[in-house]
Amino acid sequence: xxxxxxxxxxxxxxxxxxxxxxxLRLLEMNASGLFDGPDAINNWARLVIWLIPLxxxxxxxxxxxxxxxxxxxTNESKPSFVVDERDKxxxxxxxxxxxxFAGAGFVSAVIAMALDASALAGFNIVYFGMALGALxxxxxxxxxxxxxx
Amino acid sequence: MGKLKITNTIRRLRFDADEMTQKxxxxxxxxxxxxxxxxxxxxxxxxxxxxxxxxxxxxxPLEEVFNxxxxx
Numbered sequence: 677x678x679x680x681x682x683x684x685x686x687x688x689x690x691x692x693x694x695x696x697x698x699x700l701r702l703l704e705m706n707a708s709g710l711f712d713g714p715d716a717i718n719n720w721a722r723l724v725i726w727l728i729p730l731x732x733x734x735x736x737x738x739x740x741x742x743x744x745x746x747x748x749x750t751n752e753s754k755p756s757f758v759v760d761e762r763d764k765x766x767x768x769x770x771x772x773x774x775x776x777f778a779g780a781g782f783v784s785a786v787i788a789m790a791l792d793a794s795a796l797a798g799f800n801i802v803y804f805g806m807a808l809g810a811l812x813x814x815x816x817x818x819x820x821x822x823x824x825x
Numbered sequence: 826m827g828k829l830k831i832t833n834t835i836r837r838l839r840f841d842a843d844e845m846t847q848k849x850x851x852x853x854x855x856x857x858x859x860x861x862x863x864x865x866x867x868x869x870x871x872x873x874x875x876x877x878x879x880x881x882x883x884x885x886p887l888e889e890v891f892n893x894x895x896x897x
Contacts, residue, residue, distance in 0.1 A: 760856035825869040
């Protein structure tokens with residue numbers, strides 16, 4: 677398993693964990709009425725702003741742990757950390773998925789708000805469009821590594 | 826022009842070069858072993874830069890390592 681292949685697995689796990697956390701937290705905030713008043717968008721932003729460092733820290737810790745576990749399981753004394761042209765090709769394929777989902781999310785949010793959805797709903801659609809895009813990108817890369825090309 | 830497929834003789838050349846491993850070749854040209862596996866199986870076509878580096882390892886001209894065929 678190549679270095680970037682391992683990183684893709686970690687990224688899938690972290691993205692799923694962060695998305696699950698966000699969904700649960702949003703439901704919890706909604707139930708407690710934090711999205712009812714005029715501060716709804718501000719409350720939403722205060723949650724989302726923490727997701728950036730959370731994702732970065734989660735990825736770093738996940739990558740370290742996964743590489744340690746991988747080295748122990750495969751008994752490789754010097755696991756490879758090489759990144760090559762095939763990794764970059766798969767990265768570009770993944771980026772296409774992110775752009776597609778993020779673009780679709782933005783357009784969907786604009787349409788939803790034009791049809792009288794709240795700004796909060798619009799922001800959520802944009803956020804989840806990007807989150808789905810990141811997950812789709814990881815799955816595209818994961819599938820590419822399994823296929824080999 | 827129909828669909829083209831790039832094939833190669835890397836496996837034989839490795840065998841002729843003291844049974845060089847895929848890992849050794851990967852290290853010599855700075856890619857992962859998985860990339861060498863994909864190239865050998867003709868699943869992945871390397872960039873011109875990598876193709877030249879591989880042919881240099883075996884001290885062979887490029888066309889002796891890589892070949893292009895009509896896939897049909």
